[in-house]
Amino acid sequence: MSSASTPDDDSLLDDFLEQRGHETATWERNYxxxxxxxxxxxxxxxxxxxGVCGWSP
Known part of the structure; x- marks a missing residue:
């Protein structure tokens, strides 16, 4: 069994953090x-x- 995060795991964690007032901005996907x-x-x-504005997650 792999311990790597899946997108579903990430969204659950993001939901948990957002409910507690944390910002969870992440990279969007475009193709x-x-x-x-x-x-x-x-x-x-x-x-x-x-490389354009210097933002990092």
Whole structure:
């Protein structure tokens, strides 16, 4: 059994944190790219911060 997080696990955790007042902004997906939630810049899926505005999760 794998211990890696699945999108469903992430959404459950996000819901839990949001109910307790935490912000849970994450990368959006646009086809096979990540999209920055701040400036909408598109990046490869392995990006860890936005090369346009500097945002990071």
């Amino acid at each position: 096979n790219k990540k999209q920055c939630p701040e400036c909408s810049g598109l990046h490869d899926v392995d990006a860890t911060d936005c």
